[in-house]
Amino acid sequence: MATTTPVSERIRVEVQLEPSHREADLAELRATLMESPRRIPSKYFYDQQGSALFEQITELPEYYLARTERSLLESIADEVAARTGAEELVELGAGAATKTRILLDAMSRQGNLRLYVPFDVSESEVRRVAEELTREYDELFVHGMVADFTHHLDEIPPGDPRLVILLGSTIGNYRPEEAVELLQGVCDPMAAGDFFLLGVDLVKDVERLEAAYNDSAGITAEFNRNILRVVNRLAEADFRPESYRHVAFFDRENSWIEISLAAETDQPVRLEALDLTLSIEAEEKIHTEISSKYDRPMVEEMLVASGFRLAEWYTDPDRLFALALARKSG
Ligand SMILES: C[S@@+](CC[C@H](N)C(=O)[O-])C[C@H]1O[C@@H](n2cnc3c(N)ncnc32)[C@H](O)[C@@H]1O
Numbered sequence: 001m002a003t004t005t006p007v008s009e010r011i012r013v014e015v016q017l018e019p020s021h022r023e024a025d026l027a028e029l030r031a032t033l034m035e036s037p038r039r040i041p042s043k044y045f046y047d048q049q050g051s052a053l054f055e056q057i058t059e060l061p062e063y064y065l066a067r068t069e070r071s072l073l074e075s076i077a078d079e080v081a082a083r084t085g086a087e088e089l090v091e092l093g094a095g096a097a098t099k100t101r102i103l104l105d106a107m108s109r110q111g112n113l114r115l116y117v118p119f120d121v122s123e124s125e126v127r128r129v130a131e132e133l134t135r136e137y138d139e140l141f142v143h144g145m146v147a148d149f150t151h152h153l154d155e156i157p158p159g160d161p162r163l164v165i166l167l168g169s170t171i172g173n174y175r176p177e178e179a180v181e182l183l184q185g186v187c188d189p190m191a192a193g194d195f196f197l198l199g200v201d202l203v204k205d206v207e208r209l210e211a212a213y214n215d216s217a218g219i220t221a222e223f224n225r226n227i228l229r230v231v232n233r234l235a236e237a238d239f240r241p242e243s244y245r246h247v248a249f250f251d252r253e254n255s256w257i258e259i260s261l262a263a264e265t266d267q268p269v270r271l272e273a274l275d276l277t278l279s280i281e282a283e284e285k286i287h288t289e290i291s292s293k294y295d296r297p298m299v300e301e302m303l304v305a306s307g308f309r310l311a312e313w314y315t316d317p318d319r320l321f322a323l324a325l326a327r328k329s330g
Contacts, residue, residue: 002014011141011142013145013146014144014147015147016147016151016155017147022234029231030271037284038285039286039288040287043121044227045289046120046121046230047122048122050227051096051122051124053219055095056219057215057219060215062212062214063215068316068321069099069199070099070102072315080106080197083311084161085112086161086162087112088114090162091118091164092170092186094119094120094126095168096125097133100129100165103163104116104133113137113139114160116133116137116143119147120147121146121148126145126146149186150185156189162194163194164196165198166186168199169199171199171302172200172290172292180305183305184307187307190328192327197323197325199322199323200323201293201320202319203294203295206250206252210250213259214246218246224288225241227261228261235274237271237272243263244263245261247261255292255298261285261288262283265282266279266280267279299324308326308327309326312324
């Protein structure tokens with residue numbers, strides 16, 4: 001059973017990630033660790049430390065994604081608010097919601113802003129964002145959802161005309177068929193008048209792409225290794241994060257940055273909660289994330305396969321990043 005707690009008159013937080021879900025998470029983790037090559041689902045990056053490291057990544061000089069998406073949002077927010085007439089903003093993978101205020105401000109200028117729904121696996125982020133935003137916006141209600149968007153999208157309560165957003169190139173963390181499945185889950189419960197705004201990173205020269213994931217300060221490497229700390233807690237495991245090297249390169253064929261952790265030496269690993277012992281060999285890679293790079297036809301195809309139609313395509317002058325505005329087709 002999910003628990004919904006009124007935190008204040010204007011904040012509710014609904015927790016869908018229940019202990020019973022841990023069993024499903026552990027089963028999934030076992031399966032991905034036994035794949036060849038081994039894999040850890042990227043949602044495990046985001047404990048409190050991981051979310052803080054991700055915020056640091058967004059400030060790095062090499063990481064053009066966040067600042068480009070931000071300035072693009074600034075330039076289109078009023079148009080999007082007017083065109084959608086949305087009263088509710090639902091943000092999937094909201095994280096620290098740093099860019100959210102741009103849209104909330106624009107909706108507020110339209111006189112429409114009523115409800116914000118931050119949806120994230122990170123409970124600390126959902127609670128913090130709910131507190132901050134109700135302080136900053138006098139009339140705003142926040143219905144926080146601590147939930148997994150690969151499982152719980154149909155738990156979002158129905159409401160008034162809404163804009164659902166998935167920013168930060170988060171969709172790029174999913175393989176094409178998984179991305180379509182996720183986006184179908186977004187599209188299915190949407191009403192005819194709702195809109196969806198999707199942030200995607202675009203294909204560009206390899207040096208620039210690879211530099212964004214191999215920053216000179218080593219923050220991305222630390223973020224990558226942090227996933228092992230999260231798995232250690234979840235599965236009572238004894239991965240030694242410092243014994244793994246961060247690896248990130250552009251896989252041109254799949255059009256994604258592939259991110260992994262390479263064991264420096266042979267690593268025996270015990271996962272008590274899974275009753276599993278792994279022998280990870282020196283230089284063996286554990287895949288932790290992909291970050292897909294798109295062009296417009298790829299995004300349009302993905303949206304159409306998920307039940308959407310593209311309403312508008314926005315990109316910056318250098319064509320680094322794009323925001324796709326979509327509606328349910330039909
Ligand atoms: C790449 S960050 C983007 C954060 C923010 N939206 C931005 O644009 O800066 C991805 C966010 O999605 C959340 N997330 C990842 N997998 C998730 C899942 N399966 N369900 C819900 N949230 C998830 C993470 O906790 C993290 O806050």
